[in-house]
Amino acid sequence: MVQRNAVPAVAMNIGEVAAAVDxxxxxxRYYEEIGLVVPQRQPNGYRRYTERDVHVLRFLxxxxxxGxxxxxxxxxxxxxxxxxRASAxxxxxxxxxxxxxxRKMAELRGLRATLAALVEACHGDQHPDCPILDDLAGAGVS
Amino acid sequence: MVQRNAVPAVAMNIGEVAAAVDxxxxxxRYYEEIGLVVPQRQPNGYRRYTERDVHVLRFLxxxxxxGxxxxxxxxxxxxxxxxxRASAxxxxxxxxxxxxxxRKMAELRGLRATLAALVEACHGDQHPDCPILDDLAGAGVS
DNA sequence: CCGCGACCCTCCAGTTACTGGAAAGATGCG
DNA sequence: CGCATCTTTCCAGTAACTGGAGGGTCGCGG
Incomplete structure (x- = not known):
């Protein structure tokens, strides 16, 4: 069992968190405004984020x-x-x-197939057009 | 070889297309405004979309x-x-x-794992909290 | 030919989810 | 103390729609 929460990083100011969660x-700040992730405040008014907030933000x-x-x-x-609460x-x-x-995964696969086919179809020489793609774009999940 | 463009649907008005591409x-109309898909116009001013436009719109x-x-x-x-043109x-x-x-696929897999674990972890009885998720959310692609 | 409902048009205003910038306070270091 | 680098709030702007008013067009039934 690896102990992950080793360094609590006393402050966890907004900039630090922003870097951590990218x-x-x-x-x-916007997410606080709309009540999505509302950090506590330090005596100086700075936001203080918890480890949990960081997890949630990454998730977000x-x-x-x-999408x-x-x-x-x-x-x-x-x-x-x-x-x-209310498991069901x-x-x-x-x-x-x-x-x-x-569903999104399927759409991604479709999109990927379209792009991959394009790379495949036009791999080096100059075609005037790739009509194959017209079919492919419609071929996926729809 | 299956002939797909059998029924050209003479008009292809905006409503029809909207239904077709969901x-x-x-x-x-917005996509036309920003020059993304610019249909031709019929004499009465109505937009006329082509089959190709429909494909492109589905793709979009x-x-x-x-995302x-x-x-x-x-x-x-x-x-x-x-x-x-310019194949390279x-x-x-x-x-x-x-x-x-x-990359998106990997993120989706991560998200899915998180959700699936939640379903798994809380499958019936009332836990006060699922701390396992804290780890899971950070475990994916990051 | 006339209404009528369903469709289409344009224009303009509002919404969501940020994004940028000004003005000012807090922190840390030489 | 000065200075750079945070941080704060507030207000304005952007992207990608979304809704609604006001009005033209289509096609059918009477």
């Missing part, structure tokens, strides 16, 4: 970059946050989200 | 829903559209996009 400082960055909306993310977080609901919600993810 | 009419819907920005999409479309550039660009896609 999100702009501005975005963290991933989900957002994959989940903020409301989607809130739903995901409500699972993530207080798992263990949580479970259903999580499963629905997993279905979303599977 | 995007709101408003979005199609997919890419957008997966690619409009500039990203424009780059993808420039490949898709005139493949066959096209190839490099396409490959970069494929790398993006692979």
């Amino acid at each position: 999100l702009p400082v501005k975005t963290l 960055r991933r989900a957002r970059s994959l 989940f909306s903020i409301p989607d993310c809130r739903a995901l977080l409500s699972l993530y946050g207080d798992a263990g 609901d949580v479970r259903r919600l999580a499963e629905a989200r997993i279905a979303d993810i599977d | 995007l709101p009419v408003k979005t199609l 819907r997919r890419a957008r829903s997966l 690619f920005s409009i500039p990203d999409c424009r780059a993808l479309l420039s490949l898709y559209g005139d493949a066959g 550039d096209v190839r490099r660009l396409a490959e970069a996009r494929i790398a993006d896609i692979d």
